[in-house]
Amino acid sequence: MLLFLPLSMSCGPGDAEVAAEACETQSAGWDGWGRGFFTTWCGACHSATTADRRGAPVGSNFDSWDEVWAQRARIEERVLVDESMPLGGGLSEADRAELKALLACDDDAASDPGDESVIPPASLDAAGVAARADRVVAGGIPFASAWFDGFVDILMAHADPTCPEGANAPPYAIRAAIEGCVTADGWMFSGLTLRETTAEGTGVREVVVGDGWGRDPEGRSLVFGGELEWWGDGTGADALWESRIDGTWGYEGAPGWQGEMPSLSFAAAGAAAEATLDGGIAFVGAVVYFDALRLDAAVCPGSIAGGGLRVRDDAGYWTTLTFDEDCSACGAATFADGSSIGTVCVDPAPLWASLVGYDP
Ligand code: HEC
Structure with a gap:
């Protein structure tokens, strides 16, 4: 039996082949999951655009697939092997499995479609x-402005004079640093959120960079990690808009998939119709x-x-x-x-x- 096991394993597809398969979907993997994941869980510290790196080494940024790919060995070691990143922990098994699959990709295989025969039959x-x-x-369409309003509505519905403390009025007008507080009705909030509002054309652009958590009295999580951006000009039938969400913004108490801690890297633009x-x-x-x-x-x-x-x-x-x-x-x-x-x-x-x- 002991001799038989390694022999039988060598008959299956090798690791290299498995990696080559994963790479067929490399860019979709980054766009569909990776960008949102790294923005949510790492971007607050490891990004060229973060306001406060909180000690993350300069140059250790994960804003693009190329940067992630170049640092894959260290990422794998810190996140998957010794689990010392992200700082504070909190990754789900599902995220760890996704990350493992993403990092299993291999440069050569990505440029060479490889042997298509190793793709298993469609399972759907x-x-x-x-x-x-x-x-x-x-x-529906995940509009960044609606998601931010949803978060502020939750905060406003539960906030009291002592929690959150230190937020500009109205909450999140510019900056909120919530050390971790509990409202009178039993909600917990913590995190750092920055909001920037600029006039652009005759419209207004809003950017919100957040990294925070909430917990309702039933123990359901509210997560806002990543970046939201939206621009709007005009109203009603004349309105033009743009919207972008990179990261995880969700509340387990929300209906539909918004309650399942979705990770998004999603952009949309349009007009009234x-x-x-x-x-x-x-x-x-x-x-x-x-x-x-x-x-x-x-x-x-x-x-x-x-x-x-x-x-x-x-x-x-x-x-x-x-x-x-x-x-x-x-x-x-x-x-x-x-x-x-x-x-x-x-x-x-x-x-x-x-x-x-x-x-x-
Ligand atoms: C709250 C801030 C913070 C977050 C969020 C965070 N890190 Fe870090 N990271 C740090 C700090 C501080 C260091 C340097 C100290 C250390 O190495 O432990 C670091 C170091 C690292 C290093 C070693 C860098 C090097 O060049 O030696 C890697 C790799 C890393 N982090 C990956 C990640 C990944 C991947 C995520 C997201 C899944 C993440 N980190 C999330 C703060 C953070």
């Missing part, structure tokens, strides 16, 4: 892909990437005018869905190995419901 059929896409779409959606949303049970998905009332009212979605399976492989231009909100879905898995349709109604009436 058309219905499975549609179910994951619909779960993400059901949350149109929007283009780009980027990844990851939460328990679904990782979906928007590829320039277009909403346009002049072309496909209430439906999808173009672009696509990528849906990840549990093994890390993506199925790419490209919407037809016939306003059906359906399109052909292709698995990572190039095989077709048929036609997938999504329900675009929640995206429209959030867009109509949005006022930045």
Whole structure:
């Protein structure tokens, strides 16, 4: 038995092959999950743009895939082996597994698509892909301004004269450093949040950089880590807007996937009756990437005018869905190995419901 075990293991795909497979999805892995992860958990200290590195070595930044890749050995050692990073801990097993898969990528394999035969068969059929896409779409468009307002609403609903202390009035106008306090009604808040408001054109741009936690009396977490940015100009039918969320912003008490501590690297721009959606949303049970998905009332009212979605399976492989231009909100879905898995349709109604009436 002892001799047999290593022999039987050598018959399976080697580590190098496994790494090569993972690299097929390298850039999607960074855009869909990695950027949000590093912004959320590391960016407060390890970023070229952070206001306070809190002792993180100068130059030890994880703002881009190239930087992460160059420092992968140290990242692996500190996060996965001796677990001394992120400072303060708190990573879930799922995040650790994702990080391990991301770092398993290998430069050469990334530029060379490699042997496609090592990709396992698609584990999701058309219905499975549609179910994951619909779960993400059901949350509507994640607008940075709405998410920040949601956080401030929670804070305002529970704040009392002593907690939080040290926030500009109204809370988070510019800067809030909450050392860790408990409100009279039993909420705990802590963290550091900076907000910058600048006039741009005839509109206003807002940037909020945050790193903080809350806990409600039932023990459910509120997490705001990363960066939110939005710009708005005009109101009603004349409004133009842009929105970006990089990081994790969620509350376990919120309905839908916003309650599952989603990690996002998501940008959108639009006007009253149109929007283009780009980027990844990851939460328990679904990782979906928007590829320039277009909403346009002049072309496909209430439906999808173009672009696509990528849906990840549990093994890390993506199925790419490209919407037809016939306003059906359906399109052909292709698995990572190039095989077709048929036609997938999504329900675009929640995206429209959030867009109509949005006022930045
Ligand atoms: C609250 C601030 C903070 C956060 C958040 C944080 N770090 Fe650090 N990190 C530090 C400090 C301070 C050091 C230097 C002291 C040390 O090495 O322990 C450091 C050192 C490191 C080093 C060693 C750097 C080198 O060049 O020797 C690595 C790698 C690292 N961190 C990775 C991470 C990763 C990955 C994350 C996110 C998952 C993270 N850190 C989150 C503060 C932070």
